[in-house]
Amino acid sequence: MSAQVYLPYLTRITDIVEETADVKTFALAFLEEQVKETFTYRPGQFVEVSVFGVGEAPFGISSSPPREGRVEEIQITVRAMGSVTQALHRLSVGDLVGVRGPLGNDFLSVAGGGQGEEGLKGKRPLFVGGGIGLPPLRSLINYLLDRREKYPEITILYGARTPGDRVYKSELKEWAAKERIEFLETVDVGDETWEGNVGLVTELFDQIEIDPENTVAFVCGPPIMIHFVILRLLELKVPEEAIISTLERHMKCGVGKCGHCAIGHKYVCTDGPVFSYAQLRELQWQSGERP
Ligand SMILES: Cc1cc2nc3c(=O)[nH]c(=O)nc-3n(C[C@H](O)[C@H](O)[C@H](O)COP(=O)(O)OP(=O)(O)OC[C@H]3O[C@@H](n4cnc5c(N)ncnc54)[C@H](O)[C@@H]3O)c2cc1C
Numbered sequence: 001m002s003a004q005v006y007l008p009y010l011t012r013i014t015d016i017v018e019e020t021a022d023v024k025t026f027a028l029a030f031l032e033e034q035v036k037e038t039f040t041y042r043p044g045q046f047v048e049v050s051v052f053g054v055g056e057a058p059f060g061i062s063s064s065p066p067r068e069g070r071v072e073e074i075q076i077t078v079r080a081m082g083s084v085t086q087a088l089h090r091l092s093v094g095d096l097v098g099v100r101g102p103l104g105n106d107f108l109s110v111a112g113g114g115q116g117e118e119g120l121k122g123k124r125p126l127f128v129g130g131g132i133g134l135p136p137l138r139s140l141i142n143y144l145l146d147r148r149e150k151y152p153e154i155t156i157l158y159g160a161r162t163p164g165d166r167v168y169k170s171e172l173k174e175w176a177a178k179e180r181i182e183f184l185e186t187v188d189v190g191d192e193t194w195e196g197n198v199g200l201v202t203e204l205f206d207q208i209e210i211d212p213e214n215t216v217a218f219v220c221g222p223p224i225m226i227h228f229v230i231l232r233l234l235e236l237k238v239p240e241e242a243i244i245s246t247l248e249r250h251m252k253c254g255v256g257k258c259g260h261c262a263i264g265h266k267y268v269c270t271d272g273p274v275f276s277y278a279q280l281r282e283l284q285w286q287s288g289e290r291p
């Protein structure tokens with residue numbers, strides 16, 4: 001991260017992909033050589049992105065860190081919601097935006113239970129993504145696919161509201177075509193072009209087999225989806241420590257200074273945004289929220 005935590009790096013938009021009617025993926029290339037040499041990140045981390053003259057908002061990094069060499073650019077996938085995200089959607093290739101980060105913890109450190117990637121040895125990763133929850137998972141999925149020798153078997157379940165709401169359409173096809181990747185997707189409501197599954201993402205669990213002791217599940221999506229997916233995983237006897245998800249909170253500083261993202265005694269921006277279900281249950285109990 002920058003020595004001055006509030007000072008963004010300058011980046012130029014080098015590519016924009018329209019994923020759905022209200023979601024775009026932006027490639028942001030760092031301008032300064034020194035930043036390209038030193039910037040590193042891990043799947044699950046996020047950045048604060050500033051649209052100059054409008055404001056700043058947090059986004060998970062949706063690209064995967066290169067196996068070796070420097071980080072020339074990162075990608076973020078953004079749904080147009082309010083002032084900053086709509087302003088981002090109005091920008092074009094060549095425009096400049098600010099990037100602060102990388103911020104927060106990461107999937108592998110939480111999933112590895114303090115041992116990092118080592119703690120995942122022999123485990124089968126199971127990804128469950130809903131709608132715009134796929135971007136942070138995509139970073140980890142591609143990271144693991146780059147290391148197939150360690151993670152030969154991966155299961156990916158993806159659910160979207162309609163076929164038009166699916167993000168990364170060409171990448172989904174590539175994942176589905178890979179050997180020893182179990183890839184299943186569904187939409188809540190189909191249309192005349194859709195020949196796949198129709199129903200909630202939790203229904204896809206009926207089509208897979210899980211060895212609970214050897215599973216580590218990464219779950220991202222709308223809160224209601226996360227709730228029901230976690231219930232299903234618990235029913236299947238996946239341990240609470242092996243169910244990993246992310247929390248979204250209104251954030252300002254992103255670096256543990258302003259208190260905006262506090263839950264109980266934790267800051268989502270620095271202690272999270274990635275938590276195991278065991279940690280989430282404790283947090284919600286402390287903050288008085290319903291687990
Ligand atoms: C760690 C983290 C990672 C995120 N990753 C992504 C991502 O990869 N892609 C993406 O599209 N979005 C992501 N978000 C959400 C994104 O930050 C918000 O959509 C964005 O801040 C909205 O800013 P805005 O100025 O456009 O909207 P505003 O004008 O500030 O608000 C528009 C509406 O969105 C609601 N809102 C704003 N921020 C949040 C929030 N954090 N949680 C719930 N509701 C909110 C507001 O209450 C309001 O109703 C992430 C959030 C966090 C905390």
Ligand code: FES
Nearest residue numbers: 252254258259269
């Ligand atoms: S956003 Fe400021 S403390 Fe977390």
